[in-house]
Amino acid sequence: MSDFLIKGASLLGAEPVDLLLSDGTVAEIGSGLSAAGAEIVDADGLVALPGLVDLHTHLREPGREDAETVETGTQAAAMGGFTAVHAMANTDPVADTAGVVEQVWRLGREAGHCDVQPVGAVTVGLAGERLAELGAMADSAAKVRVFSDDGKCVSDAVLMRRALEYVKAFDGVVAQHAQEPRLTEDAQMNEGELSGRLGLRGWPAVAEEAIIARDCLLAAHVGSRLHVCHVSTAGSVEIVRWAKSKGWNVTAEACPHHLLLTDELAATYDPIYKVNPPLRSATDVEALREGLADGTIDVVATDHAPHPHEDKDCEWQAAAFGMLGLETALSVVQQTMVDTGLLTWRGVAERMSATPARIGRLSGHGRPLEVGEPANVVLYDPAFSKVVDATELASLSRNTPYVGRELPGRVVATFLRGTPTVLDGKLQ
Amino acid sequence: MKRHLLSAGDLTRDDAELLLRTAEELRSLADRPIKKLPALRGRTVVNLFFEDSTRTRISFEAAAKRLSADVINFSAKGSSLSKGESLKDTSLTLEAMGADAVVVRHWASGAPHLLANAGWSKSSVVNAGDGTHEHPTQALLDAFTMWRHLGNLDGRRVAIVGDVLHSRVARSNALLLKTLGAEVTLVAPPTLLPVGVEGWDVETSYDLDAVLPKADVVMMLRVQRERMNAAFFPTVREYSRRYGLDGRRMANLQDHTIVMHPGPMIRGMEITADVADSNRSVIVEQVTNGVAVRMAVLYLLLGGSEPAVGATEGTNL
Numbered sequence: 001m002s003d004f005l006i007k008g009a010s011l012l013g014a015e016p017v018d019l020l021l022s023d024g025t026v027a028e029i030g031s032g033l034s035a036a037g038a039e040i041v042d043a044d045g046l047v048a049l050p051g052l053v054d055l056h057t058h059l060r061e062p063g064r065e066d067a068e069t070v071e072t073g074t075q076a077a078a079m080g081g082f083t084a085v086h087a088m089a090n091t092d093p094v095a096d097t098a099g100v101v102e103q104v105w106r107l108g109r110e111a112g113h114c115d116v117q118p119v120g121a122v123t124v125g126l127a128g129e130r131l132a133e134l135g136a137m138a139d140s141a142a143k144v145r146v147f148s149d150d151g152k153c154v155s156d157a158v159l160m161r162r163a164l165e166y167v168k169a170f171d172g173v174v175a176q177h178a179q180e181p182r183l184t185e186d187a188q189m190n191e192g193e194l195s196g197r198l199g200l201r202g203w204p205a206v207a208e209e210a211i212i213a214r215d216c217l218l219a220a221h222v223g224s225r226l227h228v229c230h231v232s233t234a235g236s237v238e239i240v241r242w243a244k245s246k247g248w249n250v251t252a253e254a255c256p257h258h259l260l261l262t263d264e265l266a267a268t269y270d271p272i273y274k275v276n277p278p279l280r281s282a283t284d285v286e287a288l289r290e291g292l293a294d295g296t297i298d299v300v301a302t303d304h305a306p307h308p309h310e311d312k313d314c315e316w317q318a319a320a321f322g323m324l325g326l327e328t329a330l331s332v333v334q335q336t337m338v339d340t341g342l343l344t345w346r347g348v349a350e351r352m353s354a355t356p357a358r359i360g361r362l363s364g365h366g367r368p369l370e371v372g373e374p375a376n377v378v379l380y381d382p383a384f385s386k387v388v389d390a391t392e393l394a395s396l397s398r399n400t401p402y403v404g405r406e407l408p409g410r411v412v413a414t415f416l417r418g419t420p421t422v423l424d425g426k427l428q
Numbered sequence: 429m430k431r432h433l434l435s436a437g438d439l440t441r442d443d444a445e446l447l448l449r450t451a452e453e454l455r456s457l458a459d460r461p462i463k464k465l466p467a468l469r470g471r472t473v474v475n476l477f478f479e480d481s482t483r484t485r486i487s488f489e490a491a492a493k494r495l496s497a498d499v500i501n502f503s504a505k506g507s508s509l510s511k512g513e514s515l516k517d518t519s520l521t522l523e524a525m526g527a528d529a530v531v532v533r534h535w536a537s538g539a540p541h542l543l544a545n546a547g548w549s550k551s552s553v554v555n556a557g558d559g560t561h562e563h564p565t566q567a568l569l570d571a572f573t574m575w576r577h578l579g580n581l582d583g584r585r586v587a588i589v590g591d592v593l594h595s596r597v598a599r600s601n602a603l604l605l606k607t608l609g610a611e612v613t614l615v616a617p618p619t620l621l622p623v624g625v626e627g628w629d630v631e632t633s634y635d636l637d638a639v640l641p642k643a644d645v646v647m648m649l650r651v652q653r654e655r656m657n658a659a660f661f662p663t664v665r666e667y668s669r670r671y672g673l674d675g676r677r678m679a680n681l682q683d684h685t686i687v688m689h690p691g692p693m694i695r696g697m698e699i700t701a702d703v704a705d706s707n708r709s710v711i712v713e714q715v716t717n718g719v720a721v722r723m724a725v726l727y728l729l730l731g732g733s734e735p736a737v738g739a740t741e742g743t744n745l
Contacts, residue, residue: 192624193626198561201560269541313546
């Protein structure tokens with residue numbers, strides 16, 4: 001394995017330094033470094049961040065290889081600066097046994113573009129009826145620590161309570177997709193004035209907030225860890241803030257699209273903007289940004305949800321929920337959080353690397369960029385600007401809501417344990 | 429006027445008045461022995477129906493035929509949810525057949541919008557009812573009917589009563605009647621008013637009896653019995669008692685007030701038989717006016733700016 005000498009990178013946005021990556025670790029940090037035989041990477045003007053960690057990715061394999069595979073999904077992740085992704089359990093078959101999680105984990109290792117950490121289903125077949133073998137998944141080679149029925153809510157209060165209790169045995173966490181099912185039957189978009197006008201069934205904020213409130217209380221009651229997926233409303237931010245003020249062990253994520261886009265886009269009836277939870281109001285966007293800035297929202301997670309073209313090229317009501325996110329996440333965070341002065345690059349590293357790794361109990365990721373630490377590094381050019389072109393994406397699918405939109409920044413290089421997965425903006 | 433008719437809200441006051449005047453000219457055809465004009469000869473109108481609606485389809489069919497257009501009826505039951513042919517492929521097929529206008533009825537809100545804007549076809553698109561979104565030609569025929577009875581609609585009070593939440597008729601009427609200067613009051617139990625209705629620039633009321641004495645028009649909407657099962661109201665009987673139009677309530681109307689219903693009616697639910705068959709009821713006339721209004725829509729979207737009657741070709745009808 002060759003060594004890489006990164007010259008003049010702005011470490012977490014601070015003064016430029018050189019980093020020598022050798023044998024999979026950060027070997028030296030300093031100015032004017034030289035190393036015989038090392039490949040030089042000119043990082044003038046680039047920000048160096050620890051490799052990003054996504055708590056919420058849909059890789060679609062096994063079952064929907066027409067939308068994404070572990071190979072293409074992890075390529076997209078590398079292009080977005082990620083060195084580890086958590087693969088959600090709603091595959092076909094569902095990742096609810098040790099066998100399936102080990103298969104996904106092994107596919108990730110074979111692909112090699114980033115580490116794939118499978119998420120295990122909470123209930124068998126995501127059916128919300130009985131617990132999956134959580135312990136078997138935890139003890140498997142995949143060492144599952146995050147459990148989620150994402151796509152569906154564990155709406156039964158008793159099941160949720162038991163899941164929260166049970167995962168304590170192996171330091172697991174339940175990541176809840178908070179969506180009260182009866183309040184959201186056939187729901188199509190954020191419930192508000194616009195849904196009434198457009199004649200699209202509303203997805204009310206209360207359907208998310210009611211579940212989050214209940215789950216925070218349950219987590220407190222049984223003394224367990226709760227993670228809230230894709231928080232999308234101002235009310236949810238308030239509830240999480242309240243739960244944290246009580247000292248309860250609750251963490252939460254926000255998605256890039258919820259930090260930038262609003263429900264008004266539904267007026268186009270273009271299902272590229274159909275996502276679950278739905279795009280909300282400008283007030284909600286503002287509250288999410290504030291929550292992410294003050295730490296109420298702990299992490300940014302992509303909810304990268306690839307869908308084949310025909311599932312989006314149809315009537316809104318018939319279309320699938322979800323949008324791509326891996327390759328644009330850092331750009332959207334720069335635009336909404338860094339360029340607005342709400343978050344420093346150090347803060348970005350916290351929210352997109354250190355904290356998600358800690359929640360997912362990934363020991364080799366989210367480490368500080370210090371000597372002796374794993375050489376998971378992303379070099380990012382914040383001065384770059386581009387108009388998003390869906391045909392240039394590494395993902396197998398094209399359902400990005402940012403087509404034609406100008407976004408700042410570009411991932412120039414991603415290193416996974418010292419090996420470049422992306423160099424000069426190209427997959428290796 | 430725009431090239432498509434997707435929403436009643438797309439019509440300016442000038443557009444709407446031109447449509448009503450044109451409909452008035454065309455309606456006079458109904459009294460002539462030969463009910464046909466050559467205006468759209470050689471043009472093809474496709475009725476693309478993803479949802480059953482015999483009334484609306486035959487109304488558009490009659491309208492197109494009276495303007496001498498070729499009419500193709502395309503009933504595309506099922507949906508892309510059930511993995512039938514997609515809307516896109518259907519649209520490409522119709523485009524290849526040379527449709528000049530596509531009249532579309534669809535169970536999904538926004539489907540006509542998609543047909544018009546997705547770049548699949550160059551035809552004019554007429555929304556004949558989409559999901560719980562809009563039904564602009566129904567609103568036009570309703571406005572036309574009011575206009576014939578009451579004249580100018582400025583300041584006229586229109587009460588729209590019933591299942592506003594699920595009604596595309598109510599949405600289109602609220603938009604068009606505002607454009608024409610009328611004052612709209614939506615009357616329904618709170619469960620059947622859309623969230624955010626306060627932003628619609630209309631009045632709302634939960635009390636039918638308070639609204640009726642001031643109304644110039646009472647438009648009753650169809651209410652499906654099945655809504656009861658989703659807890660929108662407790663029973664049919666209670667609904668009728670609170671929001672049904674019966675003889676007793678009709679007695680509180682002003683002398684000139686008309687009663688409308690877009691059909692199909694459920695007699696005994698939202699309206700009693702004595703009201704539906706009374707001389708205030710213009711429900712049957714709405715059907716006649718529907719053909720005239722749809723002729724005007726097709727004519728103005730496909731024909732041109734000259735007056736519809738008499739100017740095209742030399743035929744002296």
